[in-house]
Amino acid sequence: MKIRIIPMLLAAVLLSACSPPQPPQLQQGTLLPDAKIIADFQLTDQNGKPFTRKNLMGKWSFTFFGYTHCPDVCPTSLSMLAQVMKKLEQDKTPGAKPQVVFFSVDPERDTPEVLAQYLPYFNPDFIGVTGDPQQILRLTRQLGILYGKSPGESADDYLVDHSASILLFDPDGNFRALFGTPHDPDRIAQDFVAIRNYYEASR
Amino acid sequence: MKSFLLSLLLCSWSLLACADPAIQVxxxxxxxxxxxxxxxxxxxxxxxxxxxxxxxxxxxxxxxxMVMLHKSVIVDGVARMSHQDSLPIPAGTSVALEPGSYHLMMPAPEQRLHSGDLVEFNLQFADGGTVRVQAIVRKKP
Structure with missing residues (x-):
């Protein structure tokens, strides 16, 4: 009887070693069943340099879509992302450190100069991206990001409604996971590590 | 000393100057x-x-x-700020103005405000009462 059990156990161990890794259970994020490949776009970073799909490749990217005239939700989310980065600082795994990219959905007012002033306040490494409204639309449409102007006190004081989710791109530049609100830095940092490990194990 | 105490008393009075003592901030x-x-x-x-x-x-x-009363709401994942004409505070309750919800929105002054600075707000209520509030500038997530 014993003799039979051992080969069965062995087979089970071998099978589990060969089976693909299971998607992680996330606390806050939603992992896309299949990473979404996005078409290229032509935008500009806060230093006036081109920012395209290529800039989302080679490292993980947390991305957020907002505008600098937003006094409540956007600074809260950017401070939260700064906290996530702080929590991930200890992680010395090569290629582990993600970048944070803030895409403006208010390119009329958010020039590269404005973004260059605004973003380092949260973290000196944060990247700000703006540019041609058509190109922003081209990118956001692929990602399900919504935004639109809503009237404020005067013509210049308009508000912008915008998706509040944080999107995670993998080092292939593909849309991989999404974090809805309310955002919690501990959970997002832990989810990120789980997603990254799963990605590495699946390659 | 006496005048110091008196001014201290006057100061603390001005901080709490409530024509409407039913509202605590x-x-x-x-x-x-x-x-x-x-x-x-x-x-x-x-x-x-x-x-x-x-x-x-x-x-x-x-x-x-300018000071505007706004409320941030997230509906179907989209964040939206809406202007509020007024804010009711029923008897015996408290209403929190907090990130991601009700807040006051102000255009930034020419002189940038820094963490630790104090600014004053005058809250005016429908019954004619006013409450003067001192708020501290803070760097906060």
């Missing part, structure tokens, strides 16, 4: 704005300790040329 703060930010937000908790409902109708401040 707690934890009033202004989020320090990043350089280049044109808009700022302030938060506080309004506690109605009285037995009648009150309604916050208007807010002014010597520091800001």
């Amino acid at each position: 707690e934890n009033a703060w202004v989020r320090e704005a990043p350089p280049g930010a044109q808009m700022m937000a302030a938060y506080m908790t309004l506690k109605n300790t009285g037995s009648s409902d009150v309604t916050l109708e208007n807010i002014t401040s010597p520091t800001f040329r």
Whole structure:
């Protein structure tokens, strides 16, 4: 009887070693069943340099879509992302450190100069991206990001409604996971590590 | 010494100058704005300790040329700010102005405000009462 059990156990161990890794259970994020490949776009970073799909490749990217005239939700989310980065600082795994990219959905007012002033306040490494409204639309449409102007006190004081989710791109530049609100830095940092490990194990 | 004590008394009185003593304001703060930010937000908790409902109708401040009462809401994942004409505070309840919800929105003043600065708001209520509030500028997530 014993003799039979051992080969069965062995087979089970071998099978589990060969089976693909299971998607992680996330606390806050939603992992896309299949990473979404996005078409290229032509935008500009806060230093006036081109920012395209290529800039989302080679490292993980947390991305957020907002505008600098937003006094409540956007600074809260950017401070939260700064906290996530702080929590991930200890992680010395090569290629582990993600970048944070803030895409403006208010390119009329958010020039590269404005973004260059605004973003380092949260973290000196944060990247700000703006540019041609058509190109922003081209990118956001692929990602399900919504935004639109809503009237404020005067013509210049308009508000912008915008998706509040944080999107995670993998080092292939593909849309991989999404974090809805309310955002919690501990959970997002832990989810990120789980997603990254799963990605590495699946390659 | 006597005059010092008197001025201290007057000062603390002015901080709490409540023509409407039924409203207590707690934890009033202004989020320090990043350089280049044109808009700022302030938060506080309004506690109605009285037995009648009150309604916050208007807010002014010597520091800001305009103070608006707004509410952030997230509907189907989309964040949206809506202007509020007034804010009811039923008797015996408190209403929190906090990140991601009700807040005051102000255009940033020419002189940038820094963490630790104090700014004043005058809250005007429908019954004619006013409450003067000191809020501290804070760098906060």
